[in-house]
Amino acid sequence: MSAMLVDVVSVSKRFTPSVSVGERIAAWLGSPVETRTVHAVDDVSFHIRKGEVLGLVGESGCGKSTLGRVIAGIHPPSAGRATIDGLPVMGEGRKPLKTTTRIQMVFQDPFASLDPRIRIGETIGEGPLAHGLVGKADVHAYVAQWLAAVGLPAEAADRFPHQFSGGQRQRVAIARALAMQPDVLVCDEPVASLDVSIQAQIINLFLKLRRELDVTMLFISHDLGVVRHISDRVAIMYLGRIVELGPTAEIYDRPRHPYTRALLDSVPKLVTGSDELVTFKPIQGELPSPLSPPPGCHFHLRCPSAQARCRTDAPRLDAAAHSVSCHFPLAAGE
Amino acid sequence: MSAPPVPVKALADTPFARFRDEFKTSPVAVAALGVVVLICFVALIAPLISPQNPYDLARLVLSDARRPPGYVGSGGFTHWLGTDAQGRDVLSAILYGLRISIQIGLIAGGIAFALGATLGAFAAYFGGRLEALIMRIIDLQLSFPAILLALVLAAVLGQGKWPLIAALVTAQYAYFARTAHGAASTERSKDYVDAALSTPLAASRVVFRHILPNCLPPLIVVATVQIANSIALEATLSFLGLGLPITEPSLGMLIANGFQYMLSGRYWISIYPGVALIVLIVAINLVGDQVRDQLNPRLKR
Numbered sequence: 363m364s365a366m367l368v369d370v371v372s373v374s375k376r377f378t379p380s381v382s383v384g385e386r387i388a389a390w391l392g393s394p395v396e397t398r399t400v401h402a403v404d405d406v407s408f409h410i411r412k413g414e415v416l417g418l419v420g421e422s423g424c425g426k427s428t429l430g431r432v433i434a435g436i437h438p439p440s441a442g443r444a445t446i447d448g449l450p451v452m453g454e455g456r457k458p459l460k461t462t463t464r465i466q467m468v469f470q471d472p473f474a475s476l477d478p479r480i481r482i483g484e485t486i487g488e489g490p491l492a493h494g495l496v497g498k499a500d501v502h503a504y505v506a507q508w509l510a511a512v513g514l515p516a517e518a519a520d521r522f523p524h525q526f527s528g529g530q531r532q533r534v535a536i537a538r539a540l541a542m543q544p545d546v547l548v549c550d551e552p553v554a555s556l557d558v559s560i561q562a563q564i565i566n567l568f569l570k571l572r573r574e575l576d577v578t579m580l581f582i583s584h585d586l587g588v589v590r591h592i593s594d595r596v597a598i599m600y601l602g603r604i605v606e607l608g609p610t611a612e613i614y615d616r617p618r619h620p621y622t623r624a625l626l627d628s629v630p631k632l633v634t635g636s637d638e639l640v641t642f643k644p645i646q647g648e649l650p651s652p653l654s655p656p657p658g659c660h661f662h663l664r665c666p667s668a669q670a671r672c673r674t675d676a677p678r679l680d681a682a683a684h685s686v687s688c689h690f691p692l693a694a695g696e
Numbered sequence: 697m698s699a700p701p702v703p704v705k706a707l708a709d710t711p712f713a714r715f716r717d718e719f720k721t722s723p724v725a726v727a728a729l730g731v732v733v734l735i736c737f738v739a740l741i742a743p744l745i746s747p748q749n750p751y752d753l754a755r756l757v758l759s760d761a762r763r764p765p766g767y768v769g770s771g772g773f774t775h776w777l778g779t780d781a782q783g784r785d786v787l788s789a790i791l792y793g794l795r796i797s798i799q800i801g802l803i804a805g806g807i808a809f810a811l812g813a814t815l816g817a818f819a820a821y822f823g824g825r826l827e828a829l830i831m832r833i834i835d836l837q838l839s840f841p842a843i844l845l846a847l848v849l850a851a852v853l854g855q856g857k858w859p860l861i862a863a864l865v866t867a868q869y870a871y872f873a874r875t876a877h878g879a880a881s882t883e884r885s886k887d888y889v890d891a892a893l894s895t896p897l898a899a900s901r902v903v904f905r906h907i908l909p910n911c912l913p914p915l916i917v918v919a920t921v922q923i924a925n926s927i928a929l930e931a932t933l934s935f936l937g938l939g940l941p942i943t944e945p946s947l948g949m950l951i952a953n954g955f956q957y958m959l960s961g962r963y964w965i966s967i968y969p970g971v972a973l974i975v976l977i978v979a980i981n982l983v984g985d986q987v988r989d990q991l992n993p994r995l996k997r
């Protein structure tokens with residue numbers, strides 16, 4: 363573990379609703395047109411090393427799924443680029459297409475990510491068949507092999523998604539991604555929509571497959587416990603930006619960004635052997651709208667240690683092994 | 697360590713079986729479907745069951761012309777629905793006319809379906825200017841009455857089966873395109889399309905194998921209505937003399953031919969083909985209503 367595999371350089375992703383003909387005429391006649399651009403991902407840079415699991419944590423709506431989709435080559439970035447081994451994930455042009463099969467994705471909701479009208483076998487086999495990973499004659503055995511790898515019987519290939527439970531569907535989705543023999547797996551909250559009892563099964567499946575296949579993973583989640591369990595390094599995201607990135611133990615034991623501190627404090631804990639009433643501290647305030655992110659540090663509206671400089675001057679992620687994007691990072695043990 | 701295989705729940709019923717069982721709960725729709733199937737079957741075997749070949753001009757006897765229903769003609773058989781101005785047996789002419797009407801309705805409906813669904817789905821898939829261009833052309837076309845468009849085209853292209861089908865397709869593909877575009881826009885934003893993009897799969901495969909099959913329910917509803925419409929439209933064009941040549945009369949042509957005799961009391965030449973046309977179209981529409989009720993999620997109980 364050391365070589366850089368995926369490199370994300372200054373990636374931004376903005377969603378601008380298309381301007382209709384009527385609005386364009388109105389603008390031409392001189393009326394002000396309000397463009398509501400969503401800044402989902404704002405100038406994010408990081409890299410994923412070969413063989414590691416990088417956890418990406420953040421609140422709902424902070425842009426972590428969008429970032430995952432940019433890396434998986436589903437959305438082209440508005441600025442910046444994502445590369446794997448130095449080669450871009452997506453091509454150039456106005457409507458760029460994904461150019462690599464080395465990054466595959468597992469989606470959050472296995473009820474939406476499988477085509478309901480297509481048999482499981484074809485869902486898993488069509489990608490490898492289209493990209494020549496397997497011949498037409500061998501596709502059946504190939505699909506059965508990957509079904510076995512995720513703990514499903516070979517007969518499952520002849521069934522439709524609606525005949526499976528949520529956990530089984532997520533296994534199918536994992537098999538589809540792995541059948542492309544990727545080097546990198548982007549997992550977008552792969553257990554968030556599953557029952558808690560099933561979550562552990564799927565997490566263990568990920569850990570097993572990672573050991574057996576030596577696959578690099580970007581594991582997106584809002585569940586701090588799951589991420590701690592599975593990740594080598596963790597990135598904390600807030601409103602489109604990465605605020606802290608470092609080895610898992612460092613982040614959890616010695617958080618340096620006030621937001622990370624607040625996130626960890628907001629996790630309810632069971633404490634035994636004490637009569638003290640246990641309380642947990644939610645973060646004050648709401649996540650600001652990505653339509654109009656605040657100037658300066660995005661977190662200053664909710665930060666307990668914000669100062670005048672935080673309101674105007676956006677901090678940058680420093681280059682340390684445990685890097686933080688804050689003007690006044692917490693000291694160890696604070 | 698390998699995880700034990702997870703048992704897979706077996707479900708006997710398929711979506712089709714559920715659809716069929718629900719369809720059976722409506723006696724009107726079942727009866728209408730029976731009528732449609734019967735008419736199609738009768739039209740299919742028309743050469744075997746009709747007493748006379750109405751296209752064989754050598755067999756037509758002018759002295760048998762304009763005879764009322766029940767007349768026994770020179771051929772030695774009873775004209776149960778009478779004869780027309782050329783001495784054709786009206787029953788035979790209706791059976792052969794149904795054949796042509798259904799054939800043209802199905803071919804035109806099928807081509808319009810394929811063309812419109814493909815255009816609409818690709819427009820929704822690619823988005824941007826291509827989508828805007830295709831959909832504006834279709835909106836523009838939908839603002840013209842279909843009959844006017846078909847009339848102009850039929851007049852320009854001339855008589856015959858294929859010009860007529862071309863006119864019908866042009867008049868109708870827009871309905872399929874708009875429906876497919878609406879459904880495909882919804883499907884486009886679903887995760888399984890993103891999954892196909894992240895594989896990545898070719899655009900044609902994503903559209904034809906993934907998006908279009910998921911757009912089928914609303915398209916089937918439009919198809920039933922539009923096949924009935926294209927039969928009616930064909931009858932209208934033929935009635936106005938812009939359809940098929942007089943030697944191969946479709947239902948519309950039969951109605952037109954008998955129209956001039958209505959006031960002289962020879963109602964059968966026009967009325968019976970008209971009744972056949974109405975029964976066919978009403979039956980198709982009743983089936984279509986039931987299909988729409990079942991496939992529209994908003995009407996689901």
